Every structure is written in C-alpha cells, then in structure tokens.
Amino acid sequence: MNLDATDTCILSSLQENGRMPLSEIARRAGVAPATVHERLAKLRKSGIVQGFYVRLDPRLLGYTVTALIHLRTGLAAEVGKTVEGLSAIPEVEEVHVVTGEYDLVIKVRARDTEHLQQLLVGRIHKVTGIARSATEVCMTSPLERLGPFVSPPALPLPADQGRGRDAW
DSSP: OOOHHHHHHHHHHHHHHOOHHHHHHHHHTSOHHHHHHHHHHHHHTTTOOOOOOOOOOOOTTTOOEEEEEEEEEEEGGHHHHHHHHHHEEEEHHEEEEEEESSEEEEEEEEHHHHHHHHHHHHHHHSSEEEEEEEEEEEEEOOOOOOOOOOOOOOOOOOTSSSOOGGOO
C-alpha cells in the first residue's frame, strides 16, 4: 500500500496520541472525519496499523529489571519451537532472530535480579533448543519505541510565505 500525505498524517497523529479523536486527526490532515475513518480502516486491513495498545510502565507494576538475553540454539530447524516456547513466558516482551554468535536476542522484564535468575534457570533454559545464553542487565532505558516513527507530512507554505522581501 502506498502512503500519501493524508495517510502519514493519520499515522503520525496516532503515534503521538493513540486516543486522538478522529475529528482532531481530520483537522490536522485537512480532510473530513469520515475520510479519516475510511483511511484508518484501510490501514488496518492492509496490516500497517496492527492494533491499538495501552502502554504500561513496568517499573510502576513492580518490574524493575530489564534484561537482554542472547540465546544460542542447538539446531536451526528447532528455532520455531524455541520461539514458541519463549512466547509462552509472559515476562518475555520481545524475541529477535539475529546474526552473529547468538541466534536469538530476547528482552525480558523481571521484578528483581532474583526473579531474573528464576526466569533464566527455571523457564528460559528449559525451553526446547536453548544451548547457551548470555545476559545483559539494562542500567536504564532512556528510549523505547513501539514502532517505526512516521514523520508527519510537511505542510505547504501559503503563497506569500517562504520568500524574503527581496525574492522578487
């Protein structure tokens, strides 16, 4: 699906505030609210918009430790089963297949380092296909995004703006 300026305006507005009223998005995009509704339906149907989520603060929920765990699997053919097993662990937020020394990198949240150890030994290392791991505990996470940033379209300048007095 090719995105035009209206689509990118809708997407950037929703990235700014997922609960922004369609009327406000329409005002920003310079179209009718019905147009925004139709475009949003098309963006959802195409898979570009995959859903609307509530972003929770893990620290306020008691999950004070974020860790990146690098995993080496035994057999490449078993990676699907390994990912499936990791997906069943609620504390695993992300799973990435990577190149290099390890096959997977996962992001987990834990209440504390003791909980992290329980996750590693009691759950993650028992998943089918895990041969070895290396864990990095994040000190802070100053930037976490939910998806790629969509830049709002540049607004055209009115005919008399953008030119200096001497531009003629």
